[in-house]
Amino acid sequence: xxxxxxxxxxxxxxxxxxxxxxxxxxxxxxxxxxxxxxxxxxxxxxxxxxxxxxxxxxxxxxxxxxxxxxxxxxxxxxxxxxxxxxxxxxxxxxxxxxxxxxxxxxxxxxxxxxxxxxxxxxxxxxxxxxxxxxxxxxxxxxxxxxxxxxxxxxxxxxxxxxxxxxxxxxxxxxxxxxxxxxxxxxxxxxxxxxxxxxxxxxxxxxxxxxxxxxxxxxxxxxxxxxxxxxxxxxxxxxxxxxxxxxxxxxxxxxxxxxxxxxxxxxxxxxxxx
Amino acid sequence: xxxxxxxxxxxxxxxxxxxxxxxxxxxxxxxxxxxxxxxxxxxxxxxxxxxxxxxxxxxxxxxxxxxxxxxxxxxxxxxxxxxxxxxxxxxxxxxxxxxxxxxxxxxxxxxxxxxxxxxxxxxxxxxxxxxxxxxxxxxxxxxxxxxxxxxxxxxxxxxxxxxxxxxxxxxxxxxxxxxxxxxxxxxxxxxxxxxxxxxxxxxxxxxxxxxxxxxxxxxxxxxxxxxxxxxxxxxxxxxxxxxxxxxxxxxxxxxxxxxxxxxx
Amino acid sequence: xxxxxxxxxxxxxxxxxxxxxxxxxxxxxxxxxxxxxxxxxxxxxxxxxxxxxxxxxxxxxxxxxxxxxxxxxxxxxxxxxxxxxxxxxxxxxxxxxxxxxxxxxxxxxxxxxxxxxxxxxxxxxxxxxxxxxxxxxxxxxxxxxxxxxxxxxxxxxxxxxxxxxxxxxxxxxxxxxxxxxxxxxxxxxxxxxxxxxxxxxxxxxxxxxxxxxxxxxxxxxxxxxxxxxxxxxxxxxxxxxxxxxxxxxxxxxxxxxxxxxxxxxxxxxxxxxxx
Numbered sequence: 001x002x003x004x005x006x007x008x009x010x011x012x013x014x015x016x017x018x019x020x021x022x023x024x025x026x027x028x029x030x031x032x033x034x035x036x037x038x039x040x041x042x043x044x045x046x047x048x049x050x051x052x053x054x055x056x057x058x059x060x061x062x063x064x065x066x067x068x069x070x071x072x073x074x075x076x077x078x079x080x081x082x083x084x085x086x087x088x089x090x091x092x093x094x095x096x097x098x099x100x101x102x103x104x105x106x107x108x109x110x111x112x113x114x115x116x117x118x119x120x121x122x123x124x125x126x127x128x129x130x131x132x133x134x135x136x137x138x139x140x141x142x143x144x145x146x147x148x149x150x151x152x153x154x155x156x157x158x159x160x161x162x163x164x165x166x167x168x169x170x171x172x173x174x175x176x177x178x179x180x181x182x183x184x185x186x187x188x189x190x191x192x193x194x195x196x197x198x199x200x201x202x203x204x205x206x207x208x209x210x211x212x213x214x215x216x217x218x219x220x221x222x223x224x225x226x227x228x229x230x231x232x233x234x235x236x237x238x239x240x241x242x243x244x245x246x247x248x249x250x251x252x253x254x255x256x257x258x259x260x261x262x263x264x265x266x267x268x269x270x271x272x273x
Numbered sequence: 274x275x276x277x278x279x280x281x282x283x284x285x286x287x288x289x290x291x292x293x294x295x296x297x298x299x300x301x302x303x304x305x306x307x308x309x310x311x312x313x314x315x316x317x318x319x320x321x322x323x324x325x326x327x328x329x330x331x332x333x334x335x336x337x338x339x340x341x342x343x344x345x346x347x348x349x350x351x352x353x354x355x356x357x358x359x360x361x362x363x364x365x366x367x368x369x370x371x372x373x374x375x376x377x378x379x380x381x382x383x384x385x386x387x388x389x390x391x392x393x394x395x396x397x398x399x400x401x402x403x404x405x406x407x408x409x410x411x412x413x414x415x416x417x418x419x420x421x422x423x424x425x426x427x428x429x430x431x432x433x434x435x436x437x438x439x440x441x442x443x444x445x446x447x448x449x450x451x452x453x454x455x456x457x458x459x460x461x462x463x464x465x466x467x468x469x470x471x472x473x474x475x476x477x478x479x480x481x482x483x484x485x486x487x488x489x490x491x492x493x494x495x496x497x498x499x500x501x502x503x504x505x506x507x508x509x510x511x512x513x514x515x516x517x518x519x520x521x522x523x524x525x526x527x528x529x530x531x532x533x534x535x536x537x
Numbered sequence: 538x539x540x541x542x543x544x545x546x547x548x549x550x551x552x553x554x555x556x557x558x559x560x561x562x563x564x565x566x567x568x569x570x571x572x573x574x575x576x577x578x579x580x581x582x583x584x585x586x587x588x589x590x591x592x593x594x595x596x597x598x599x600x601x602x603x604x605x606x607x608x609x610x611x612x613x614x615x616x617x618x619x620x621x622x623x624x625x626x627x628x629x630x631x632x633x634x635x636x637x638x639x640x641x642x643x644x645x646x647x648x649x650x651x652x653x654x655x656x657x658x659x660x661x662x663x664x665x666x667x668x669x670x671x672x673x674x675x676x677x678x679x680x681x682x683x684x685x686x687x688x689x690x691x692x693x694x695x696x697x698x699x700x701x702x703x704x705x706x707x708x709x710x711x712x713x714x715x716x717x718x719x720x721x722x723x724x725x726x727x728x729x730x731x732x733x734x735x736x737x738x739x740x741x742x743x744x745x746x747x748x749x750x751x752x753x754x755x756x757x758x759x760x761x762x763x764x765x766x767x768x769x770x771x772x773x774x775x776x777x778x779x780x781x782x783x784x785x786x787x788x789x790x791x792x793x794x795x796x797x798x799x800x801x802x803x804x805x806x807x808x809x810x811x812x
Contacts, residue, residue, distance in 0.1 A: 025629070026625075026629060029626070029629055101784070101787075101788075102780070105741075105784040106745070106783040107747075107759065109748045109749060109752075110748060110759055110762070110776060110780055110783065111780070113763070113776055114776035114777065117439070117772045117776070118772045118773040118776045118777070119773070120446055121442060121446040121772055122773070123446070123447075124445075124446050124447040130447065139446075139447055139448040140448070141448075211642075212641070212643065214642075215642045221432060221433070221439070221443075226642070226644065226645065230348065230413075233348075233349075234348065234414035235414070237351050237352070237372075237374075237375045239352040239653065240649075240652075240653050243648055243653070244649070247637075247641045247646070247649060250640065250642055250645060251637065251640045251641055255640070305754075306754035306760060306764070307767060308764055308767040308768050310768070314764075315590070315764050316584070316768075317584045317585055317586060317587045317589065317590060318584045318589065318590070319590050344754055344756065345753075346752060346754030349753060349754070352652050353652075353754075356652060356655060356656040356659075357656075357659065357669065358655070358672075358674075438767040442770075465770065466770070467770045
């Protein structure tokens with residue numbers, strides 16, 4: 001990874017940390033791990049790799065794209081869900097609560113199948129839908145995958161946002177009201193930012209969980225990296241190699257994700273009042 | 274604490290081992306866990322029914338094998354065989370050279386043509402020109418998927434499904450323009466309420482023996498030659514004593530065995 | 538009413554594709570719309586309906602979830618003690634285990650362990666000269682999900698043990714308790730209230746993760762639903778019904794968990810007062 005130029009001090013610090021971390025038994029463990037990887041590379045069959053290389057990269061790109069879109073949309077949806085539960089009247093709070101409970105109480109796999117095979121099979125019965133501009137999208141699989149994952153993320157994060165909104169100290173809101181701020185302005189300037197900073201630490205974890213959910217879209221015929229590995233398995237009848245590589249890919253993505261999100265989180269100043 | 278750790282490790286191993294040990298004797302007949310009427314599908318009481326179930330039961334009875342139907346995902350049915358989760362695949366699996374690299378097959382026990390179906394309100398045939406620009410649904414890792422990829426991929430888009438049922442469902446939902454599969458399985462779909470409403474037969478595809486193979490056989494592990502011979506003998510016996518025709522008559526009004534080919 | 542009835546009927550036929558037990562359907566017809574009647578007929582627990590299949594699937598789901606949670610708990614207790622009191626090698630290996638399991642999607646782990654795990658055990662057994670054993674789908678499912686659950690419960694239990702006031706453990710050691718007695722008398726009961734919220738969450742995840750076993754062809758609620766939907770073509774009806782069953786399972790679990798939690802916290806200051 002091409003980072004910024006390292007200063008001498010930082011390099012020394014890293015070296016010191018490395019020597020602290022690299023104890024003798026760790027070196028042995030790492031050597032064993034390397035041996036295992038080498039053995040896998042030598043004794044297992046990897047001749048299919050060149051053929052599926054391009055498809056695999058496209059699959060990874062799709063998985064990341066789905067992850068980014070569903071997390072963003074899901075979070076935007078989670079804000080009103082959390083607000084409705086934390087502060088809304090019964091008529092707002094109850095549906096939001098029901099939504100979160102249903103999403104969190106049923107398997108995502110079932111939700112995706114319900115959307116794709118259940119809901120999706122109703123649309124073509126109405127000619128006006130078939131003739132509208134939406135049809136080219138509705139007949140594809142990815143909109144259902146994106147919708148399902150978005151709702152799922154919103155359901156889980158909505159619960160987090162509820163806690164975050166409720167956790168903002170009353171005094172702050174009262175002070176804002178005493179300043180004569182309008183309700184919208186209080187929300188925009190005080191309540192939402194404060195809740196957001198409170199929810200921030202959970203976002204990394206939720207995003208990783210969401211990444212781990214993305215392979216489920218393969219079961220509704222979206223071709224992500226998981227689907228590519230299934231294809232390799234079915235074409236070559238190899239059981240272990242594609243799955244092992246897939247696990248490695250997900251581990252790498254998770255690692256990068258945790259690292260970058262941690263960096264971003266550290267940059268955002270902690271403004272909890 | 275060390276002792277506790279060791280005790281736990283031992284208890285875990287024992288527990289796993291205890292759960293795993295079961296009677297090893299019966300021959301496990303693997304069928305795809307997803308419904309594939311009229312060959313293999315579960316009924317409402319969870320019993321597996323269909324032509325292929327009755328057929329393999331007859332073979333087992335003939336050879337005095339103690340057979341149990343074991344549903345596994347189609348997606349992993351060959352690994353399930355090679356890792357000994359099942360002993361025989363009887364799930365309408367076509368005999369192909371590609372599969373023969375990994376597993377062995379019995380003699381074929383049925384062979385039917387490959388068909389293409391599509392929506393009623395569209396008129397087209399089953400040649401690559403007819404299917405230009407269309408989306409064709411096929412079941413993943415079947416001969417039909419291979420065939421479509423070889424003959425139609427230049428003109429049309431191929432969409433692969435985990436199960437035949439899902440491909441049919443998406444045809445009815447208008448998400449694919451055509452479905453290619455075994456003519457009998459498609460016929461069963463066209464006769465269902467949903468199929469009757471949406472779709473009809475567009476035609477049979479041009480033959481390609483290299484891909485479509487000589488027909489459907491029972492898959493066995495390469496080293497299980499004895500079991501394979503037993504199944505072959507069973508197939509011959511029920512073909513000879515009329516049991517095969519008796520079962521077939523219940524489901525079809527024509528001979529699904531197809532032309533006699535050189536058995537391998 | 539007649540008008541509505543006639544308009545709804547064709548759709549019910551598409552959704553239902555169901556013709557048996559007509560006599561009963563007409564009786565129900567008088568009171569409920571046709572689509573509901575067909576849904577009721579489809580979901581009835583006696584064989585023409587598929588309710589019985591779903592119930593068997595649900596039982597399998599619960600069986601696996603209970604087994605996996607118990608196995609996960611065992612692994613968790615072992616893993617947590619290993620992480621806290623084990624040697625450096627044990628600690629590092631456990632760190633690798635929890636990191637890998639938590640970084641790789643459950644679906645991938647399930648496929649990998651379901652196919653590779655059982656094969657590996659058998660290869661090891663044959664290599665050591667034993668006979669290969671026949672691993673049932675249930676055992677494999679429990680082992681696979683339990684392995685995934687173990688990583689999470691290791692972390693939950695580790696956190697809970699750390700939350701126990703250290704003085705209690707030191708006092709027990711001063712009394713000369715053996716490690717086994719210490720675990721049984723002090724550590725386990727004292728950490729329980731701290732661990733229960735996390736473990737309850739894991740149980741809920743376990744019930745939902747069983748659905749992933751449908752992908753490897755294990756018969757549980759989700760696969761039962763898919764089979765029923767595939768045969769009858771009533772996708773919406775069955776998926777909604779299965780969703781309702783899962784939801785019910787979650788809600789009932791929540792009730793029971795609440796009871797257990799208040800039992801485990803008996804004699805401790807209530808959460809509200811502490812805040």
